[in-house]
Amino acid sequence: MNKLSSIETFLLDLDGTFYLGDQLYPWSLPFVNACERLHKRFIFVTNNSSQNGDHYVQKLRKMGVAITDKQVFTAGQATIFYLKKYDYPKRIYLLGTPALEEEFRAAGFILTEKDPEIVVLGFDLTLTYEKLERACFFIRQGLPFIATHPDLNCPTPEGPIPDCGSMIALITASTGVKPKIIGKPFPEMIEALRERYGLEDPSTVAMVGDRLYTDIAMGNAAGITSILVLSGETKLEDVDATNAETRPDVIVENLGEIVKGL
Numbered sequence: 001m002n003k004l005s006s007i008e009t010f011l012l013d014l015d016g017t018f019y020l021g022d023q024l025y026p027w028s029l030p031f032v033n034a035c036e037r038l039h040k041r042f043i044f045v046t047n048n049s050s051q052n053g054d055h056y057v058q059k060l061r062k063m064g065v066a067i068t069d070k071q072v073f074t075a076g077q078a079t080i081f082y083l084k085k086y087d088y089p090k091r092i093y094l095l096g097t098p099a100l101e102e103e104f105r106a107a108g109f110i111l112t113e114k115d116p117e118i119v120v121l122g123f124d125l126t127l128t129y130e131k132l133e134r135a136c137f138f139i140r141q142g143l144p145f146i147a148t149h150p151d152l153n154c155p156t157p158e159g160p161i162p163d164c165g166s167m168i169a170l171i172t173a174s175t176g177v178k179p180k181i182i183g184k185p186f187p188e189m190i191e192a193l194r195e196r197y198g199l200e201d202p203s204t205v206a207m208v209g210d211r212l213y214t215d216i217a218m219g220n221a222a223g224i225t226s227i228l229v230l231s232g233e234t235k236l237e238d239v240d241a242t243n244a245e246t247r248p249d250v251i252v253e254n255l256g257e258i259v260k261g262l
C-alpha cells in the first residue's frame with residue numbers, strides 16, 4: 001500500500017471496478033475526487049468494445065464524473081490504433097455493434113461484406129449466424145483475423161454474458177485459426193496506451209482492475225503496479241500466489257481503499 005503515494009497515473013478498469021452496469025459504486029466518486037485533489041491522473045481503460053469511446057465518456061459524465069474525451073480508452077480504439085500503425089488495409093469485415101462500426105468508419109475504415117481484406121471481431125451484441133458464417137468464410141480464405149479483446153464473459157447485474165473471447169472460441173473452433181488479439185492484457189494495448197498517454201516512468205503508473213487474466217496480467221506485463229479490486233469477478237481465493245503473470249502487487253476490497261493509501 002505504501003507504493004500508492006508514488007503513483008501519478010491510474011489506469012482504471014470500468015465494469016466491476018468503477019461501476020457494475022449502470023450502477024456507479026459508492027466509492028468511485030470519492031476516488032475521483034481524491035485523485036483531483038492530489039493532482040493524480042486517471043484514465044479509464046476498458047476491453048468492452050460493444051460501445052465506442054464517446055459512449056463511455058457520456059455515460060461517465062452522466063454519472064457525475066467530469067472527464068475529457070481523452071480519459072477513456074477502449075480495446076476498440078486500441079484496435080484502430082494498431083491497424084493504422086501497422087498499415088493494415090482499410091477494407092474490413094467487422095463483427096461489431098453499430099457503435100463500434102461508427103468508430104471504425106470515423107477512423108477512415110471501409111466496412112464491407114464484399115471483398116474485405118481483414119476480419120475484425122468486437123464484442124458484437126448484434127451477432128447473427130449469418131455474420132459468423134461470413135466471417136469464417138473470409139478467415140478460411142486466409143484474411144487476417146483480429147479481435148479486440150479476449151474476455152470470455154462480460155459482467156452484468158444479471159450475471160455474466162458471453163463476450164468477445166467466447167465468440168473467438170467459436171470462430172477458432174470452426175476455422176482452426178486463432179486471431180491476433182489487441183486488448184488487455186496484450187502488449188498491443190500497452191503499446192497503444194504508452195504512445196497515446198506518454199507513460200514513460202512505469203514506477204508512477206498503476207493498473208487497477210477486477211480481472212486477473214486481463215487487468216492484472218497487463219499491469220504485470222507492462223512492469224507497472226498492478227492493483228486488484230475485489231469488487232468485481234475475482235475473489236481473494238482465486239488469486240494464485242504462485243503465478244507471477246496474474247499475481248497482483250496490491251489487493252484491495254475496492255477503489256475506496258486505495259484512497260486511504262494515497
Ligand SMILES: [Mg+2]
Nearest residue numbers: 013015016210
Ligand atoms: Mg472489469
